[in-house]
Amino acid sequence: MAYISAYAPKRATILQVAKDAGVSKTSVSRYLGEGRRLLSEPMQKRIAQSIERLNFKPDRIASSLRGRRTRLIGMVVTDITTPYTVQIMRSIENAFYQRGYTLVVCNTDSDPELEANHLQVLQSYNVEGIILHTSSGLGDTLGSLQRDHAPMVLIDRTIEGAELPCISLDNAQAMALGIEHVRQQGFHHLLYITQPLGGFSSREARARAFDDQLQHQHTLSGEQLELSDENAEATLIEALTRLLEQHHAPCVMCSNAKVALKTLRVLDKIEGIGKTGFITFDEEAWSPLVAGGITTIAQPADQIGERAATTLYRQLHEASPAAQSYSFPATLHIRRSTQTGAGEHTVTRQRASVAQGK
Numbered sequence: 632m633a634y635i636s637a638y639a640p641k642r643a644t645i646l647q648v649a650k651d652a653g654v655s656k657t658s659v660s661r662y663l664g665e666g667r668r669l670l671s672e673p674m675q676k677r678i679a680q681s682i683e684r685l686n687f688k689p690d691r692i693a694s695s696l697r698g699r700r701t702r703l704i705g706m707v708v709t710d711i712t713t714p715y716t717v718q719i720m721r722s723i724e725n726a727f728y729q730r731g732y733t734l735v736v737c738n739t740d741s742d743p744e745l746e747a748n749h750l751q752v753l754q755s756y757n758v759e760g761i762i763l764h765t766s767s768g769l770g771d772t773l774g775s776l777q778r779d780h781a782p783m784v785l786i787d788r789t790i791e792g793a794e795l796p797c798i799s800l801d802n803a804q805a806m807a808l809g810i811e812h813v814r815q816q817g818f819h820h821l822l823y824i825t826q827p828l829g830g831f832s833s834r835e836a837r838a839r840a841f842d843d844q845l846q847h848q849h850t851l852s853g854e855q856l857e858l859s860d861e862n863a864e865a866t867l868i869e870a871l872t873r874l875l876e877q878h879h880a881p882c883v884m885c886s887n888a889k890v891a892l893k894t895l896r897v898l899d900k901i902e903g904i905g906k907t908g909f910i911t912f913d914e915e916a917w918s919p920l921v922a923g924g925i926t927t928i929a930q931p932a933d934q935i936g937e938r939a940a941t942t943l944y945r946q947l948h949e950a951s952p953a954a955q956s957y958s959f960p961a962t963l964h965i966r967r968s969t970q971t972g973a974g975e976h977t978v979t980r981q982r983a984s985v986a987q988g989k
Contacts, residue, residue, distance in 0.1 A: 819879050
């Protein structure tokens with residue numbers, strides 16, 4: 632429980648900052664708002680020094696109640712623990728910080744009730760815009776935000792019935808890039824492992840793209856596995872053991888880094904590392920280090936975050952913004968996990984055939 636001392640120093644006011652800097656209260660207000668460019672550089676410097684000296688903190692909530700802008704941007708994310716989400720958040724935060732805004736982030740852990748609650752809280756704080764990296768089941772809460780004319784931008788996931796700009800990966804291009812690489816490397820069967828699809832348009836888009844691409848392959852067959860948190864290890868042990876026993880030159884593809892780590896742990900447990908090819912969405916710091924290097928389908932997280940921030944900023948500042956969706960292409964990082972496996976097994980079989988005189 633927090634304790635507030637009766638002798639704690641009072642919060643510095645705009646008037647105190649103005650007196651300390653030798654300027655008017657109006658000048659300080661302009662410095663804190665959008666009128667900063669109207670002030671001379673020496674005056675801006677004096678005000679900045681006074682703000683730092685007095686440890687002045689603007690009361691954003693009080694300012695919003697007086698009809699002034701809060702300069703707060705809300706962001707709601709499904710899973711704040713993933714490196715991909717963190718990278719996007721940092722990119723968005725940097726982009727808005729340079730424009731004088733503060734990013735407020737809420738994590739939902741894929742809980743629809745918590746998601747709706749966070750959105751209502753952000754609405755009560757009068758955030759000027761919201762970036763959503765969540766599930767697609769927002770329902771009445773989203774409708775309420777739209778009625779209040781809060782500009783919004785989606786990341787990765789579209790929401791049925793909501794005409795909002797979405798910044799994402801080109802999932803069809805990314806899947807085609809990965810599957811073509813697997814085919815070229817000589818693998819014959821591909822197991823695609825994904826988190827549950829329901830309510831996540833990006834997961835559904837990748838699953839559809841997987842099926843579409845496999846229809847055009849003559850030397851590569853495939854199957855999908857939806858992996859829930861319940862009994863994930865047991866499910867993976869069964870599926871990967873069957874893959875290794877029943878298929879010649881198999882390969883595993885994971886939908887993101889979180890699934891990849893779970894899958895790699897199980898492959899290590901059943902001594903399957905090196906016996907199957909391995910490729911995953913998301914380039915992580917550990918990707919070049921694990922199992923001699925993991926081949927990845929990299930998403931441009933920094934670019935996605937920057938584009939989302941720019942799109943929202945234009946909605947805030949342009950009378951008729953062209954709020955268009957945009958999809959970025961993926962990049963393939965080829966490493967040992969798809970350069971061995973099928974290739975080495977093929978060479979071994981050829982050598983055995985020669986030795987037997989076949």
